[in-house]
Amino acid sequence: MRIATWNINSVRARVDRALAYLQTRQIDVLALQETKVKDAAFPAEPFEAAGYEVAHFGLNQWNGVAIVSRAGLANVRAGFPGQPAFAKPGAPPALEARAIGADCGGVTVWSLYVPHGRAQGDPHMAYKLQFLQALTHDAVRSLSADPQTQLALVGDFNVAPLDSDVWDPAVFEGNTHTSPPERAGFAALAEAGLREVTRDHLSAEHAYTFWDYQQLRFAKNEGMRIDFAYCSPALADRVKAVRIAREERKGKGASDHVPVEIDLD
DNA sequence: ATGACTCATTACATGAGA
Numbered sequence A: 001m002r003i004a005t006w007n008i009n010s011v012r013a014r015v016d017r018a019l020a021y022l023q024t025r026q027i028d029v030l031a032l033q034e035t036k037v038k039d040a041a042f043p044a045e046p047f048e049a050a051g052y053e054v055a056h057f058g059l060n061q062w063n064g065v066a067i068v069s070r071a072g073l074a075n076v077r078a079g080f081p082g083q084p085a086f087a088k089p090g091a092p093p094a095l096e097a098r099a100i101g102a103d104c105g106g107v108t109v110w111s112l113y114v115p116h117g118r119a120q121g122d123p124h125m126a127y128k129l130q131f132l133q134a135l136t137h138d139a140v141r142s143l144s145a146d147p148q149t150q151l152a153l154v155g156d157f158n159v160a161p162l163d164s165d166v167w168d169p170a171v172f173e174g175n176t177h178t179s180p181p182e183r184a185g186f187a188a189l190a191e192a193g194l195r196e197v198t199r200d201h202l203s204a205e206h207a208y209t210f211w212d213y214q215q216l217r218f219a220k221n222e223g224m225r226i227d228f229a230y231c232s233p234a235l236a237d238r239v240k241a242v243r244i245a246r247e248e249r250k251g252k253g254a255s256d257h258v259p260v261e262i263d264l265d
Numbered sequence B: 001a002t003g004a005c006t007c008a009t010t011a012c013a014t015g016a017g018a
Helices: A015-025 A044-049 A123-145 A180-191 A197-201
Strands: A002-007 A029-033 A053-057 A065-069 A074-078 A099-104 A107-113 A151-156 A227-231 A239-244 A260-264
Touching: A002 A015, A002 A107, A002 A151, A002 A227, A015 A029, A015 A044, A029 A107, A029 A151, A044 A053, A053 A099, A065 A099, A065 A107, A123 A151, A123 A180, A151 A260, A197 A227, A197 A239, A197 A260, A227 A260
Parallel strands: A002 A029, A107 A151
Antiparallel strands: A002 A260, A029 A065, A053 A065, A074 A099, A099 A107, A151 A227, A239 A260
16 A cells, blocks of 8 residues: 655645646555645545545645545544644634544554744744644554554654755754754654654655745755654554655646655555 | 746735745
């Protein structure tokens, strides 16, 4: 079974690209982030015509996560237990569309879009750290309940764990994605017993998954590695290969992220 | 080659992204 995760940066703008990608790469389960659409407007029909089932969680033009599967799609959950809500000034806390889970071919897959953080000191940064902490707590709960669980937490983690995961660490000093608290929040998932399998299978430096649209970042290969797959030990043992679909950044109408593929036995 | 931001919005300027 081949699972892929992709921050698609609007599913409506790239539905044809997504369909071609599913077919070309023979993807069984595709976790999408930043679909940027409400549930009612998600273009499910073309995916269904291609033989896939779709589960989507989208509230407005921001965020939005989906799972597209031809390996089964059951027990769909919007939001993970304990997921923090975000309180905009003057508004009650509201859950954002940043997590959807489903059982696909014997694997529980979560498509995750970790908050960006915006800036050090911004309320969104505290929210980002809370999100990672709550995700870790829920992972601990799942692993405790069933040590053999087949669990994959995939998506855009918005953290660059190593200096070699960004083209120039100096650019990120004092900014988001590389700060010690963010890296600690990311590492806590490993300390909880999960394994980040893309690093296990693809340790090369500058194996980027994101290139900003601005300033010719892709042409200059000035990217970031921020899309990952944390797996339970039992599932991690089944991972045979990992591939970054760099070709998806090419051409007109590309997302700024590319898919990351995980092959299971 | 890979190409100079892009996407969605009760839109024509703004917010968000990283």
